[in-house]
Amino acid sequence: MNQFLALTSFGIEQLLANEITEIGGSDVVQRPEGVYFSADFKTAYLICIKSRLASRVLISISEPSPVKDKDALYKAAKEIDWTEHFNSEDFFAVDFVGKNEHIRDSQFGGLTVKDAVVDCFRDAGLDRPSVEKYQPDIRIQARLLRNEVKFYIDFSGRALFQRGYREGTGAAPIKENLAAALVVRSGWLDDTSKPLVDPMCGSGTLLLEAVSMAAGISPGIDRQHWGFERWKHHQQGVFEQVLNEQKQISDKNLEQCTAKVFGFDIDGRVLKNAKANAKSAGLGHLVEFKQARAEELTNQFGKAGQILFNPPYGERLGTLPELVATFTELGKAFKQHFLDWNVGLITSSVEMLALLKLSAYKRYKFKNGPLDCQLALYHIDQQQLDRTPAQADFSGKENSAFANRLKKNVKAMKSWLKQNNVNCYRIYDADIPEYNVAVDVYGDHIVIFEYAPPKDIDETKAASRLQEVVYFAPRILNIETDKVSLKTRSKQKGKNQYQALSKSKKALTVQEYDALFKVNLWDYLDTGLFLDHRKTRRIVAKKSTGKSLLNLFAYTGSVSVQAALAGAEKVTTVDMSKTYLDWAQDNFELNKLRGHKYEFVQADCLQWLNENRTQYDVVFIDPPTFSNSKRMDKTFDVQRDHIDLLTIGMKSVADNGELVFTNNKRGFKMDFEALERLGLNAECLTEVTRDFDFKRNKHIHNSWVITRK
Structure with missing residues (x-):
């Protein structure tokens, strides 16, 4: 032995x-x-x-x-x-x-x-x-x-789980041995005369493993290479005898197999792969594939059976809003159409299971690649139908405080939106403390910013409320779930203040008054357009008509664009980031603004101000709250350093000119005594620059006009 x-x-x-x-x-x-x-x-x-x-x-x-x-x-x-x-x-x-x-x-x-x-x-x-x-x-x-x-x-060689039948896969493939384990745990093999249904079958791996096991097919009979082939103690004669016996047994079992399994998927291209894989495995006659949405599945299979599936964790299915909507609708579909059926699904988004509103009788932990997952098993009986959800039922809009508030905000903003030519605005801003999010509309897209919850808030409750938000927001605003972007906001410092999230490089064009702007709702924490500065941009643009404007810490140049459209004679846009400066130039191109009077400068704004000798009629400064960028000589803190900033900033202001100074520091205090010593006046414009959709947040920004006495 x-x-x-x-x-x-x-x-x-x-x-x-x-x-x-x-x-x-x-x-x-x-x-x-x-x-x-x-x-x-x-x-x-x-x-x-x-x-x-x-x-x-x-x-x-x-x-x-x-x-x-x-x-x-x-x-x-x-x-x-x-x-x-x-x-x-x-x-x-x-x-x-x-x-x-x-x-x-x-x-x-x-x-x-x-x-x-x-x-x-x-x-x-x-x-x-x-x-x-x-x-x-x-x-x-x-x-x-x-x-x-x-x-x-x-002895066996690598990757025994690779059966050789997969010619193509979906975006979230599952390994064959894990698929086999799920089939075993589901209990379907105890009675394979019952139908087996995968409502999100992808490339069909789960179903092909299941029907192969039901047919008694040995998975290694067609394997081309084994680890023992060149090993000196390998007994080739014994191996060939075993292999031939298993081929004969598998062929006979396949002929006698009467099991039938059913696969559905919304993606027709993936289904083509699934059909090709089933044909390659010699199992095409035992598997039926159809294109359909999982949430719309009805019982067309006769007696009660097993539903088993592997939701694609957001990669093929989409983002969290799509997952929330899908899981919520699936739970309702199972209760409505599949009484007495068993349901099993594996997911790494374990918090989503609560959205099914079902009570699992068993859960198993697995790993799918690097992801920690759970297989949850349910039996859809009368108790499941009678079960009172422990959390708010998303199917009843009247039970959602967030949904009611959002509908109220939509109604309140109708007349304002008619009067203003904008299609990007804030519709909800943590109006109810328990729902600590902001919801921004960008044309036919929305962005949900989740503010980091306080440490004393239970994580499970916070996650449930976020699910409620992402479920209701697109429905009430009539936005498709694949056009919802979710971002988590927490206090950012230094190099993390413009944190990159991914690199999809997708862009969307939105309108603000007569200006067009490129925004990116996916790749960065910020979108490229600070909505709370909409009125600020209009005020600065009006001040700049027929005059020169210097825009410092310019980000994507939205202030510069509005000033140029308002007829500014000269616009200089300065930012340290090449990415944002290129973005600013894209915004100018969008609005067909070209010419030598529009200048773009990549530089450390503080250093550039110290060296600048040109004066401007209007200077706009919107610095970060804090920065310790590697390209800056020292750290910058807007509360600590605002007087130094205004001192050098005023050197670039022409006689009778103005400096518009804004920042987003909560509780910012202007040092009036220092301004007095410098011979400067400061007029607070915060109430004026905060537009209708930000009236609920009095701390969104601070605005000042600085002039010489």
Whole structure:
């Protein structure tokens, strides 16, 4: 009997142990690192061919050896006669797993073992074998556990879960061995005469694994390469006998299989892949695919059965708003159409499960790649239908305080929107403290900013309220869920103040009065247009008509655009970021503003002001609250440094000119005594510059006009 170790993914270990026992393995022991078992060669080949749950099978070729450092590891590896396992002309690779106080790096451990293997061949007077990292003839695995090392030969070869039938996949594919584990846990295999339905089938992996198991097909019968093929102790005759027997059994089982499974998906292109995969697997006659929305699924399958699916975690399905809407509607569909059915779904967005309004009778933890996931199992009985949700039911709009407030705001803003030519505005701004978000409309899109909740607020409640917001906001505002962007706002400092979220580089054009602006609702925390400064831009533009404007800390140049459209004679736009300066020039192009009188300067605004000798009729300064950018000589704090900023800023203001100064620091206090000593006046314009849609937030910004006495 030989000793083996079967590897698999987290959460599948117990199922794998059961599977190995059923196939014929003995002395089966489940451990965190995998499943140990004993078997003769015939049984070991059978396990490799029949296992649906293992990712790899290793055969032990040594007893454990104590290892504390590199020398001990080399000695342990050198004690094995590697010439008994493969030849000089074979390519080999070494995988090293584990670490201790002196061996902390898998590459270091692997190189040490590799040196010992090569030296073994040299000492035997043979040519040294070559290393091939990706497709070796022999793969060695050294496993260091509790300061003991054991050596294995990769018996099965890598990726047993790759069946070979997947010609194409969706955006969120699931590994075949995990799919098989979900089918086992669902309980459908207990009675495969019942229908099995996957309402989000993607490329069909779940269904193909299920129907293969129901048909009794061994997944390894068509595998092209095995780890043991070049191993000297491999028994080719025994293997061929086992393989041929399994091919005959699988063919016979497939002919007799009467199971039928059904797959649905909204994406027609993905369904083409699913059909091709089913055909490749020889299972096309047992699987029926149709294009449909999961939320609109009805019971067209006869007797009660099993629904099992893997929602795509937002990658193919979309963003959180789409997930919230989908999970909410799915829960209602299950209750309405699938009484007495079982439902199972795996998701990494565990908080979404509450939206189904169902009580799970069992949950299992798994890993899908790097994602921590849960498989939740439900039985749709009368108790589920009668169950009173512990949280607000999104299907009843009258039960949502947020929904009621948002509808009230929409009604209140109708006349203002008719009077003003704008299509981007704030419709909700933390009006109800429990729903601590802002909702901004950008044409036919919306952005939801989630403000970081206070530490004393329960995370579960905060998550539930956010789900409520993202469920109702697009419905009440008549916005499609794929046009909703969700961002989390917290206090940003320094280099994080314009935090990049992703790099989709998507853009949207919006209108403000007669101006067009490019906004990006996806890639950055800010969108490229500060909506609260809408009136500020109009005031500065009016002051700049027929005059010159200097726009500092210009961001995407929206103030400059409005001034140019209002007839400013000269506009100079200064910002330290090339990205935002390019964005500003794009905004000028959008509005067909071209010419030598429009100047764009990439520079540290404070340093540029110190060196500038040109004076302007109007200077606009909207600095960050705090900055410690690497390209600035020192940190900047608007409360601490505003007098220094205004002092150098006024040097660029022409006689009888004005400096408009704004900032977003909550509780900002102007130092009037310092201004008095400088001979300057400061007129507060905050109430004037705050537009109708920001009336609820008196701390959104501060605005001042600074002039000489």
